[in-house]
Amino acid sequence: MLAKYQVATIEGDGIGPEVCQAAVLVLKEALGEGIVSFDDFPGGATHYVKSGQVLPPDTFEACKNAHAMLHGAAGLPNVTYPDGTEVGNDLHLQLRFKLDLYANVRPIRLYQADFSPLKNRRAGDIDYVIVRENTEGLYASRGAGVLLRGEVATDTLVLTRKGCERIARFAFDLSRKRNGAPSDHKRRITVCDKANILRSYAFFRSVCDDVAKDYPDVSIDYSYVDAMTVHLVKRPEFYDVIVAENLFGDIISDLGAATVGGMGIAPSGELGDHHGLFQGAHGSAPDIAGQNIASPLATILSGSFMLQWLGDRHADPRLTEASQRVDRAVELTLAQGKTIPRDLGGLASCTEMTQAICRNLK
Known part of the structure; x- marks a missing residue:
């Protein structure tokens, strides 16, 4: 069955893939089948190193045509343009200006x-x-x-x-x-x-x-x-x-x-009259990438914000309800005090945080 809404995901750089994948798992658990599809597209500093493009034309077209965009994180300190500015930042800046967010x-x-x-x-x-x-x-x-x-x-x-x-x-x-x-x-x-x-x-x-x-x-x-x-x-x-x-x-x-x-x-959302890009407010934290210790909370909450925005925009209570369930699951997980990410004083891994929130969704 074809999903009613399409979300373009760009996992990006550093911890971006980890936190973006975690958010998608939580959102799928909250939504069930057949409502939203998540389709990943390349972009960011890592992709620039491989291809010379931070935002490939196919990725931009997918973002322009999607109902919303979910982003992990972009940027690597050592990948810069000749003027010294970071390449990765250009990913969301291009989307921001081209889509008037x-x-x-x-x-x-x-x-x-x-x-x-x-x-x-x-x-x-x-x-x-x-x-x-x-x-x-x-x-x-x-x-x-x-x-x-x-x-x-x-x-x-x-x-x-x-x-x-x-x-x-x-x-x-x-x-x-x-x-x-x-x-x-x-x-x-x-x-x-x-x-x-x-x-x-x-x-x-x-x-x-x-x-x-x-x-x-x-x-x-x-x-x-x-x-x-x-x-x-x-x-x-x-x-x-x-x-x-x-x-x-x-x-x-x-x-x-x-x-x-x-x-x-x-969390954060960059919104225009027709498009929305959602991502955690943090950076790509390449120093901890691949270690499964990054907190996925900002990206999960950004994903919840995305569902709320889509629900309002399309008057679809299924999306609004799923957003509210994610927010409650995050709040419950933190209130229980057993699964807390490292940046908030706990020891939970990215995987453990994601699993705990999914359990509380059920």
């Missing part, structure tokens, strides 16, 4: 109190989402900046009204689907910028203000990015959805992940 969504959730380096926190105290504009900002200069005579280097921060408006609307729409901030259960958008110093960020804030007029049920809040690094440590329970320019969103996402246990438990 303008919203980078990073859920930040504390599953167990002892995973956090913050004092006096309980499970659920931290539960917010960072929405990062993904196609503009300072990163729009990648490959287009100026290096003059080895003496002067410039990159340009680019923001458009269209880009700011659509990411703001995405953030407000997302808040409407959530239950508000843990501290007061209020739906709230926090605009993270540097509007007091740079005109570009003042423009970003002004567009967010314009969009907010269409969402009277969602309050709007503001934080300069330097203050945000303090607030995410001192009062993370205040936040519901945070919206930010590309660079700032990238930085605070890693800080947020650190407060709940690290990059190994941080």
Whole structure:
């Protein structure tokens, strides 16, 4: 029987194959037969070494035509372009720009109190989402900046009204689907910028203000990015959805992940109007590749996020229910305390984590 939805998987580099295969096993267990097919395609730094292509045309076509994309990890430090930038990063950057994946969504959730380096926190105290504009900002200069005579280097921060408006609307729409901030259960958008110093960020804030007029049920809040690094440590329970320019969103996402246990438990999705790419927020960790000690949690949670997105997009409750089951199985596995990955203080292997989650799915 032909599956209704096709997911293109790119296992990638380093620990990418291990964590991607683990996520697929969990998702198949949650879904059963005949709903989603997972088809693997080559790409990444390892494939570049073999073929000279980081994103082969056939892989791109498969991704463009699939219902969603699931990625392991990409990049190897010693595989670089002549300008010194890593080849592997170009995989998701090409997909990002070619498919206009303008919203980078990073859920930040504390599953167990002892995973956090913050004092006096309980499970659920931290539960917010960072929405990062993904196609503009300072990163729009990648490959287009100026290096003059080895003496002067410039990159340009680019923001458009269209880009700011659509990411703001995405953030407000997302808040409407959530239950508000843990501290007061209020739906709230926090605009993270540097509007007091740079005109570009003042423009970003002004567009967010314009969009907010269409969402009277969602309050709007503001934080300069330097203050945000303090607030995410001192009062993370205040936040519901945070919206930010590309660079700032990238930085605070890693800080947020650190407060709940690290990059190994941080899922992400890069979303556009028609396509979605899902992967753990961590890197390829080549130093531990092939040792079966990497945590698959971020990729499994990214896969669950993918099912939720597909379920919403296609109004298919089977996908939504499977996503909820995966989330509950992960939460139960961690709460039981017997199977914990190394990055969260345990000893469980990638295989053991995957098997424990599959058991709890049943």
